[in-house]
Amino acid sequence: MKNRLVWALLMLVVLIVINVIKTPTFLQIELKDGHLFGSLIDILNRAAPLILISIGMTLVIATKGIDLSVGSVVAIAGAVACLFVSQHESGDSTVSTMFTAIGLALILSLVAGVWNGLLVSAIGIQPIVATLILMVAGRGLAQLITGGQIITVSMKPYSFIGAGYLAGLPFSIFIAAGIFIIALLLTRKTALGMFIESVGSNPEASRLSGIYAKSVIWIVYIFCGLCAGIAGLILSSNVSSADGNNAGLWYELDAILAVVIGGTSLNGGRFYLLGTVIGALIIQTLTTTIYSIGVPPEITLVVKAFVVLIVCLVQSDNFRKKISYLAKNRSKARQAAKKEVSA
Numbered sequence: 001m002k003n004r005l006v007w008a009l010l011m012l013v014v015l016i017v018i019n020v021i022k023t024p025t026f027l028q029i030e031l032k033d034g035h036l037f038g039s040l041i042d043i044l045n046r047a048a049p050l051i052l053i054s055i056g057m058t059l060v061i062a063t064k065g066i067d068l069s070v071g072s073v074v075a076i077a078g079a080v081a082c083l084f085v086s087q088h089e090s091g092d093s094t095v096s097t098m099f100t101a102i103g104l105a106l107i108l109s110l111v112a113g114v115w116n117g118l119l120v121s122a123i124g125i126q127p128i129v130a131t132l133i134l135m136v137a138g139r140g141l142a143q144l145i146t147g148g149q150i151i152t153v154s155m156k157p158y159s160f161i162g163a164g165y166l167a168g169l170p171f172s173i174f175i176a177a178g179i180f181i182i183a184l185l186l187t188r189k190t191a192l193g194m195f196i197e198s199v200g201s202n203p204e205a206s207r208l209s210g211i212y213a214k215s216v217i218w219i220v221y222i223f224c225g226l227c228a229g230i231a232g233l234i235l236s237s238n239v240s241s242a243d244g245n246n247a248g249l250w251y252e253l254d255a256i257l258a259v260v261i262g263g264t265s266l267n268g269g270r271f272y273l274l275g276t277v278i279g280a281l282i283i284q285t286l287t288t289t290i291y292s293i294g295v296p297p298e299i300t301l302v303v304k305a306f307v308v309l310i311v312c313l314v315q316s317d318n319f320r321k322k323i324s325y326l327a328k329n330r331s332k333a334r335q336a337a338k339k340e341v342s343a
Contacts, residue, residue: 008261008278011311015285022292036168039288047284048172049074049231051277053251054258055183056224058276061259063200063217064268065120065127070228070255072138073112074248077105077232079145082153082242089155098157102233109229112138113222120221121214135252142244152241162238172234179227184273193271196220200268254283257308282311 019026019039029038053070060067084101112134119130153159164171187193198206199213206213231251236242260266261282262275286307290300313319 005263005272005275005278007314008263008275008282008311011261011314012278012282012285015282015289019285019289019292022289031168034168035165041170043281043284043288044173045170046288047280048170048176049234050251050254050258050284051176051280052179052227052231052234053224053255054262054276054280055180055273056220056227057252057255058259058262058264058271058273059183059187059196059220060127060224061200061256061264061266062196062268062271063220064203065217065221066131066256066266067116067221067224068128068131068252069112069116069134069138070224070231071248071251072135072142073109073225073228074232074235074251075142075242075244076112076138076145077109077229078236078242078247079142079151079244080108081105081158081233082151082236083145085153085155085158086151089153089158094155094157098155101158102161105233106226106229109225109232110222111225112228113225114218116225117218117221121217139244142242142247144244146242146244148244150241150243154240159237159240162234162236163240172238175230175234179230180273180277183223187271187273192216192219197269197271200271254280258283261308261311283308 016026023039026039029036029041031037053074057067057070081101081104084104085097088097088100116127116131116134119125119133120127123130160171161175162172166174187196195206195211195216198209198211199216203213206216228248228251232248235247258279259276261279262272262277264271264276283304286304287300290303295303
């Protein structure tokens with residue numbers, strides 16, 4: 001894992017250096033009106049929703065599963081919260097309205113996780129198929145909630161979730177950090193992490209050893225849905241609107257990439273939450289880099305996929321061994337050629 005973490009950190013540093021070369025003030029952080037501003041703060045702020053989704057995705061993948069519905073859950077959570085706020089923001093109890101909206105969004109997110117867990121663990125549908133159902137239906141549900149329109153809100157307490165500041169930093173960073181710490185403590189300080197890895201490595205052996213594999217799978221899908229719901233609240237409150245058509249679009253793929261870059265295998269088993277966070281930061285920094293160097297929007301996804309491919313290849317032990325093997329053979333061939341010429 002240390003090796004993978006080093007390569008991921010190295011790639012993150014390379015991206016930052018490229019940005020510094022392009023924009024010398026990239027690392028500069030300013031204090032304005034008690035708030036910290038700068039490109040690094042902006043990357044952390046924008047990466048917070050992806051970090052949340054990726055943490056949930058990491059635990060799902062650790063059980064040899066996958067959750068393609070997180071983007072739709074993001075859209076549903078934002079849609080239902082903004083719809084409730086827009087219908088009640090003219091009232092006096094703005095704080096209670098905000099908490100009710102948050103509660104509704106999180107309940108729906110939990111229901112989405114329960115649904116995915118039911119299909120995967122209880123009914124036995126393959127994770128990619130089970131979550132694909134909610135991925136499609138959930139996007140439609142979000143469009144039904146919003147009526148196919150963009151719902152805008154102007155309630156300040158609600159906008160604080162994604163656009164507010166605490167102790168000089170964006171509040172979304174604290175949310176992501178809090179969920180990361182909770183997930184880390186639950187999986188590394190309790191037996192839950194070992195159960196997840198055991199189920200991901202061999203579900204049948206886990207069941208025979210007394211682990212309730214179905215319950216463990218159910219828990220990780222519920223947690224993943226909850227993380228996606230919180231991310232949806234951050235994204236919708238940051239722009240003070242909900243867009244059922246585009247909110248959370250492609251987040252499921254970015255989350256999977258972040259998990260893979262962070263060193264967690266898609267075959268299940270061991271997982272690395274810290275690596276996932278670094279992977280999410282790499283993807284967000286890469287997005288910032290692409291925009292800052294002026295890459296046309298039409299080929300942004302192609303550039304992003306190419307860079308992620310390079311990161312994965314560099315992290316691959318087999319790939320590095322083959323490159324090293326080819327380099328040694330080439331060196332030996334050159335030495336043999338020199339000996340023939342000198343002879």
